[in-house]
Amino acid sequence: MSAAGARPVSIFDVAKRAGVSHQTVSRVINDAPQVADATRAKVKAAISELGYRPNRSARTLAGGAVRSVTVFTFDTALYGTAETLRGIEDGAAAAGFTVLISVLDPDQTYTDDDILSRLSHDGAPAIVIAHDDTTTRARRILREARPGAVVATGDDKLSREPDAADWLVSLDDRAVAERATRYLLSMGHRTVHYLAMPGRARRQDGWADALAEVGVEAPEPVQSGWTIGSAAEAAAALVADPDVTAIMCGNDDLAFGVLHAAHRAGRSIPGDLSVVGCDDSPLAAFNVPPLTTIDLDFRGVGRGAFELLHAKLEGRERPRPVWRSPELLVRETSGPPRH
Amino acid sequence: MSAAGARPVSIFDVAKRAGVSHQTVSRVINDAPQVADATRAKVKAAISELGYRPNRSARTLAGGAVRSVTVFTFDTALYGTAETLRGIEDGAAAAGFTVLISVLDPDQTYTDDDILSRLSHDGAPAIVIAHDDTTTRARRILREARPGAVVATGDDKLSREPDAADWLVSLDDRAVAERATRYLLSMGHRTVHYLAMPGRARRQDGWADALAEVGVEAPEPVQSGWTIGSAAEAAAALVADPDVTAIMCGNDDLAFGVLHAAHRAGRSIPGDLSVVGCDDSPLAAFNVPPLTTIDLDFRGVGRGAFELLHAKLEGRERPRPVWRSPELLVRETSGPPRH
DNA sequence: CTGAAAGCGCTAACAA
DNA sequence: TTGTTAGCGCTTTCAG
Numbered sequence: 043m044s045a046a047g048a049r050p051v052s053i054f055d056v057a058k059r060a061g062v063s064h065q066t067v068s069r070v071i072n073d074a075p076q077v078a079d080a081t082r083a084k085v086k087a088a089i090s091e092l093g094y095r096p097n098r099s100a101r102t103l104a105g106g107a108v109r110s111v112t113v114f115t116f117d118t119a120l121y122g123t124a125e126t127l128r129g130i131e132d133g134a135a136a137a138g139f140t141v142l143i144s145v146l147d148p149d150q151t152y153t154d155d156d157i158l159s160r161l162s163h164d165g166a167p168a169i170v171i172a173h174d175d176t177t178t179r180a181r182r183i184l185r186e187a188r189p190g191a192v193v194a195t196g197d198d199k200l201s202r203e204p205d206a207a208d209w210l211v212s213l214d215d216r217a218v219a220e221r222a223t224r225y226l227l228s229m230g231h232r233t234v235h236y237l238a239m240p241g242r243a244r245r246q247d248g249w250a251d252a253l254a255e256v257g258v259e260a261p262e263p264v265q266s267g268w269t270i271g272s273a274a275e276a277a278a279a280l281v282a283d284p285d286v287t288a289i290m291c292g293n294d295d296l297a298f299g300v301l302h303a304a305h306r307a308g309r310s311i312p313g314d315l316s317v318v319g320c321d322d323s324p325l326a327a328f329n330v331p332p333l334t335t336i337d338l339d340f341r342g343v344g345r346g347a348f349e350l351l352h353a354k355l356e357g358r359e360r361p362r363p364v365w366r367s368p369e370l371l372v373r374e375t376s377g378p379p380r381h
Numbered sequence: 382m383s384a385a386g387a388r389p390v391s392i393f394d395v396a397k398r399a400g401v402s403h404q405t406v407s408r409v410i411n412d413a414p415q416v417a418d419a420t421r422a423k424v425k426a427a428i429s430e431l432g433y434r435p436n437r438s439a440r441t442l443a444g445g446a447v448r449s450v451t452v453f454t455f456d457t458a459l460y461g462t463a464e465t466l467r468g469i470e471d472g473a474a475a476a477g478f479t480v481l482i483s484v485l486d487p488d489q490t491y492t493d494d495d496i497l498s499r500l501s502h503d504g505a506p507a508i509v510i511a512h513d514d515t516t517t518r519a520r521r522i523l524r525e526a527r528p529g530a531v532v533a534t535g536d537d538k539l540s541r542e543p544d545a546a547d548w549l550v551s552l553d554d555r556a557v558a559e560r561a562t563r564y565l566l567s568m569g570h571r572t573v574h575y576l577a578m579p580g581r582a583r584r585q586d587g588w589a590d591a592l593a594e595v596g597v598e599a600p601e602p603v604q605s606g607w608t609i610g611s612a613a614e615a616a617a618a619l620v621a622d623p624d625v626t627a628i629m630c631g632n633d634d635l636a637f638g639v640l641h642a643a644h645r646a647g648r649s650i651p652g653d654l655s656v657v658g659c660d661d662s663p664l665a666a667f668n669v670p671p672l673t674t675i676d677l678d679f680r681g682v683g684r685g686a687f688e689l690l691h692a693k694l695e696g697r698e699r700p701r702p703v704w705r706s707p708e709l710l711v712r713e714t715s716g717p718p719r720h
Numbered sequence: 721c722t723g724a725a726a727g728c729g730c731t732a733a734c735a736a
Numbered sequence: 737t738t739g740t741t742a743g744c745g746c747t748t749t750c751a752g
Contacts (some may be wrong), residue, residue, distance in 0.1 A: 066722060072747085078722090106746070140501065329668075417737060
């Protein structure tokens with residue numbers, strides 16, 4: 043154990059103690075195969091006696107294998123991003139990687155250099171959780187600078203690009219929204235309205251496609267911000283309209299905003315109005331009434347993003363996706379229209 | 382702009398281009414005062430022409446000023462920790478620091494070495510968001526190893542220690558819970574029950590103190606986990622008891638669980654039962670009915686934690702706290718008992 | 721299987 | 737005000 047304030051134990055201290063060269067110590071801590079078992083044991087003993095811990099900066103600088111990822115995101119508190127981040131952390135921890143986090147302010151404009159200088163060094167690997175315009179832009183900048191070391195998650199316009207399969211890990215947001223919309227249609231609703239989050243695209247596509255399928259012209263989607271309050275405000279006119287019987291929301295938080303607005307407008311749920319969310323956030327099942335929504339495995343997506351990055355770094359094949367497929371959870375905010 | 386794959390631009394490349402020594406470049410990027418304006422301009426021009434960006438590992442290794450913090454936490458998705466993290470990020474970004482994040486699994490037991498090896502190097506600065514037993518333990522380990530470079534937030538038994546003022550940044554959780562309990566008492570409730578989160582202490586102290594103040598013996602606190610589901614389950618017996626008219630909850634999520642359980646038990650809110658949360662999470666104001674709670678500025682606390690760490694690192698005085706003081710927000714889940 | 725040498729990109733200390 | 741030198745702790749060569 044090194045005393046506080048003293049010079050930390052280095053690879054040379056260990057080498058001296060074990061009676062080997064520092065290089066042999068390096069081999070041991072990197073699990074190199076060509077080390078005699080006896081030597082390995084001696085070194086390991088010295089390591090634990092001295093309380094040696096490798097210095098990550100030195101390892102990185104000396105050009106060893108990369109052992110950290112920088113995650114770019116815009117809000118660590120939103121359910122989707124928080125869960126994705128947890129998934130990345132799970133994967134990173136299992137692989138011995140350090141996670142750095144770089145939060146981008148949606149209201150700020152970043153130059154290419156602002157983004158790139160957030161990496162620990164040129165070409166450091168990164169994962170972008172792209173859920174808004176700023177992170178989508180960051181994704182583009184990072185990918186242009188280091189195509190091999192950047193993967194992304196998210197649902198935005200870039201995910202329509204042809205080479206997306208190489209670097210994108212994402213649920214099929216289109217199918218998810220389509221499914222929820224079809225469900226509402228199947229309950230007998232004439233049409234389904236859509237409350238949209240900022241900067242996302244594919245969920246809205248799915249909703250529109252499901253309507254087109256049955257020959258219904260899609261009503262104008264209503265635009266909301268990310269907060270529950272903004273959703274309540276954005277949906278105020280919608281919920282006041284007695285012709286509106288079904289609303290599909292970009293995510294659960296938005297759905298809670300709609301429920302709040304509907305309550306204030308005196309409309310009963312699900313008699314007057316069906317509301318469907320998306321995410322299955324922790325509160326959905328416990329809301330009063332419990333929210334009909336689609337279970338999305340963001341954590342699995344995060345883990346998948348890390349694994350794709352890891353595979354690319356080591357020149358391996360793209361691993362198979364590992365997340366649960368989305369599931370529609372019909373609870374108590376949806377049903378057939380009253381007539 | 383360095384081409385992908387090429388060797389990154391170093392301080393020597395910049396020096397050559399600007400016709401100065403690499404040390405002068407170092408001075409410019411570190412804002413050292415003793416550089417002639419003309420020289421500085423030349424160097425800056427070379428930097429931007431070449432797209433030079435400093436390598437953080439090299440800077441750290443060479444023993445420059447520290448520019449990163451590792452944050453230890455146990456769940457980045459919970460409202461309190463997520464907001465604290467955001468506050469730390471805000472402060473770190475303003476000071477040009479990188480934030481590393483180290484998530485500790487509550488179900489795992491870590492050795493001292495497990496914890497210490499998560500730092501980028503021996504003695505790297507850290508902030509611990511201590512909200513459970515595992516993180517509280519990490520706090521102790523880190524503080525013992527590097528007392529000067531570790532600060533913490535949170536509400537646990539350690540915060541009762543005498544030297545806490547040196548390294549702890551925290552709201553007055555005791556006062557917060559006391560205030561909420563007094564409010565319920567003032568509405569005419571005979572007693573107030575407490576639904577507790579794991580591993581926290583001071584909120585419970587405040588609740589007990591407020592009851593003691595008016596000579597009421599505190600009922601046995603009910604223990605919940607961190608999830609809404611566990612709260613609903615833990616509170617099932619409590620809400621079924623018609624003698625229970627007021628429940629104060631460790632945080633908002635727990636309160637939502639209680640509301641859910643109360644609804645299932647057929648008790649009306651707030652007629653039969655008053656429920657008070659703690660946090661003012663984003664959903665509180667928009668729940669149906671809106672939740673009475675206490676607004677806690679976790680983001681401010683996070684910023685304060687970073688600023689305390691930063692001040693310690695630079696040998697400055699402890700900065701003044703910068704967060705909003707807690708405020709009781711009486712909404713629609715609380716009121717006088719029915720008789 | 722092990723060791724010696726060179727250098728990653730940067731900063732601190734010293735010299736001019 | 738600027739330049740030179742000597743590392744930081746480690747990994748990658750390359751030699752035995």
